[in-house]
Amino acid sequence: MRLLVTLCFALLFSTAASAREFAIDHLEPASWWVGMKHDRVELMVHGDGIAMLTPRLAHPGISIAGVEKTGNPNYLFVTLAIAPDAKPGGLEIEFLDGAKVALRHPWRLDAREAGSAQRHGFDATEAIYLLTPDRFANAEPGNDSVAGMVERANRADANGRHGGDIAGIRRHLDYIAGMGFTQLWPTPLLENNQPGYSYHGYAITDLYRTDPRFGSNEDYRALSREARRHGLGLIMDVVLNHVGDHHWWMADPPAPDWFNRTAGYAGTNNRRTTVQDPHAAPEDKALFVEGWFVKSMPDLNQRNPHLATYLIQNTLWWIEYAGLTGIREDTFGYADTAFLSAWGRAVMDEYPDFAMVGEEWSANPAIVAHWQRGKVNPDGHVPYMPSMMDFPLQIALRTALAQPEGWDSGWIGLYEMLANDFLYPDPGRLVVFAENHDSARMLAHLGGDVALWKLAMAYVATVRGTPQFYYGSEVLLQGPRERNDGELRADMPGGWGGDTGNAFTGKGLSPAQRDAQQYVRALFNWRKRSPAVQHGKLQHFAPADGVYVYFRYDGQDTVMVALNRNPGAVSLALDRFADFIPAGSRGHDALTGKPIVLDAALPLAGKSATIIEIAPREDRAHREVQARRSASGE
Structure with missing residues (x-):
């Protein structure tokens, strides 16, 4: 009798297990390319109980090189080996429950665009136009609010979503190119499905999806193609340090150590000197790297090898998919130092002539120089970033123009900061700027003095390095003197129907705005023709x-x-x-x-x-x- 009961329970359990239905919620990346140096691709597969299954595929030139599990039964990490002669095209990956195929999932292998590995990134011959997409131009009001996206559009709220989109950028590529710029840097366009402050793009909730309020992945790729036809390269703003707290990982982390400091919120101390400081307390260095940037941006632990691979592949995928000419990497020094080397090396190995610039917001050139490729560091860190944002020079320029001129104030501070170029392995590759999306606009900083503002623009355009300009300043967008992000990232005049002034056509602009716009146009178009300023x-x-x-x-x-x-x-x-x-x-x-x-x-x-x-x-x-x-x- 006992044996019979046992057999019945076993049969019942077996029947229930075999009847279980599986589904894949995420499989990333969803495609790759033949001929990449990075030819072993680790797929992150996510779905309820997916670790119970065994992956299988049959496609010429592709094989499964390894399968790994974590402590979470809802994840599999599947490594595909792609041979140089693999056949491009669509395929299916099967997932087996014992001998039975429990589910199939599509995947794709594509042929690379000709010359992809040799793509040329931006350099000192270029000039970068930085814009905040939500605030630049709204060409498709129908996507201002989208079902499934938590935050809806509210243009009356300075910190809300205003409706700018990829279509708006595409509509005005001729304007950007006509102003003399050759590279376009939009702040992040990836999904930010956050309850508030989602417009800026730095709290990403899906690293493989364009935010639908901006457009689709195909719209992103179309922007790149169309920009190229206008003589503009496309720079992607990449965030390696953190994600948004509504990222789907937060509900189901792939591993217990996927995030830093999850036991309780601990914000970063922002003490970036601790990375190099020989006297720094280990606790201070750890809090800088592991602390969350803000409460809504949980800190990623790039020491986890699966996460490190995921982030590297994500960057490579977007470069190849969108035809990028450059990367701007956000909050650079906040990420794990060893990972930053591995990430930079992987990108530059794949694209030797590519361009990347890192954000290290420090007034100290020694801190910034630590991260540039070619720097020999006492701590042994080997950097691979070709360029860094020249915050020391930006801060010195803003200080110089705001101070009274004196023996030890005014121009002398800028002069002596530039003298620190001996610290950099390649100062000519730095990106120079007077303002960006995180600083009060230069005009506001100078109390509305347009003449001093023109001095700043002339300096940025003629000093060594690659100049970066912030949208709207050419028509004297000013904003508050003290930093207020929502207001300094103001709407571009003419980007919305009904605007009284239009930067793109000139209609409704004041004489001062037209004069400033013409000054910027003349300055940067001349720079395009001046080899002495570009390379000299x-x-x-x-x-x-x-x-x-x-x-x-x-x-x-x-x-x-x-x-x-x-x-x-x-x-x-x-x-x-x-x-x-x-x-x-x-x-x-x-x-x-x-x-x-x-x-x-x-x-x-x-x-x-x-x-x-x-x-x-x-x-x-x-x-x-x-x-x-x-x-x-x-």
Whole structure:
């Protein structure tokens, strides 16, 4: 009798188990490419009880190289090995429950675009236009609020969603290119299904999905293709340090150590010096890296090998899928240091001429230089980032223009900050800027002084590095003097129906707005034609009497930049610059083409940037000057 009961229970259990229905909620990445160096792809498979199943596939050139489980029965990590001769196309991955196929899931292997691995990233020949998509232009009001997305549009709320979208960006690519910019950097476009503050994009809830209020993945790819036709590259804003607290991982983490500090909220201490500080307490360093950025952004633990692989593959997938020309990596130093090396190395191995720039928000150039490729660090960290955002120079520029001019204030702080270039392995690859989406706009910082604002724009356009400009400043968007994100990321005039002013057409703009817009347009279109500014060396002269002078030169062309912050006109003696301006030299204004006499003195208007292209000389005296400069290694 006991045996009979046991057999009945066993049969009942077996029948229930075999009747169980499985489903896959997520399988990422959903595709890959033939011919990638990264040819072993680890799939994250997520579904209720999925770890009970065994994956199987049959496709020419693809095999399952490994299957791993975590402590969570709802995950499988399946590694696919892709041979160089694998056949592109759609396929199915089967998941077996014993000998029975419990479910099938589609997957795709694609052929790479020709020349994909050799794609050229941005460099100092380029100029970047940064925009906040939700605030740039709304071309499809129908997607302002989307079913399933928690936050709905509310343009009256400075911190709410305003409805800007990918279609709005596409509509105005000709405007961006016409302003002289060659690279487009939108802040993150991926899904942010958060209850509030979701417009900015930095609390991602799905790393493989474009937020439907911006558009679709295909819209993202179409933006890249269309931008390319306008001469614009596309830079993706990548977040490796954290996700949004409504990411689906939060409800069902793949592993207990997927996130840092989950026992209770612990915010980062923001002490970025601890990464390099030989005296730093381990607890302080750990809290910087492991603390959550804010309560709504849980910190990822990149020391988990599956998570590290997931993030690396996600970056590679978007580069290949969307045809990107660059990556801007958010909150760079907050992530695990060893992982940052592995991530950077993987990207640059796959795309040797690609461009990436990291955000390390520090006024200290030694802190920023630590992360740039080629830096030999005392702690042994090997960085792979080709570029970093030049926060030290940005902060020095803002400080210089806001201070009264003095022996130890004003221009001298900017001059001495630039002198720190010896700390960087490649200062010419840094990205320079006056403002971004996280800082009060330069015009607000300067109390609305447009003349000083023009000085800042001229500096960013002519100093070494790749310039980055923030949308809307060309029509004098100002915002608050103290940082208030929702207000400084204001709507672009003309991006919404009914706007009284239109930056894209010029209609309704004030004379001051039109003048500022034309200044930016002339400045950056000229820069596109100036190899000396793009690639040339830089020599600057210690500021004197409120005037800061430097030269950009490449052996063929010479550009003189004279920045006068005095409220009134001054006469600049030129004898100090004889190596660059020999007697009898001629020049013309770089932006207007007006001839300029380079005699004993040069008149400079008050609060102005004078940019002069010095005509090449072929006489003996000029050749002797050039020879001296070459001999001195300049």
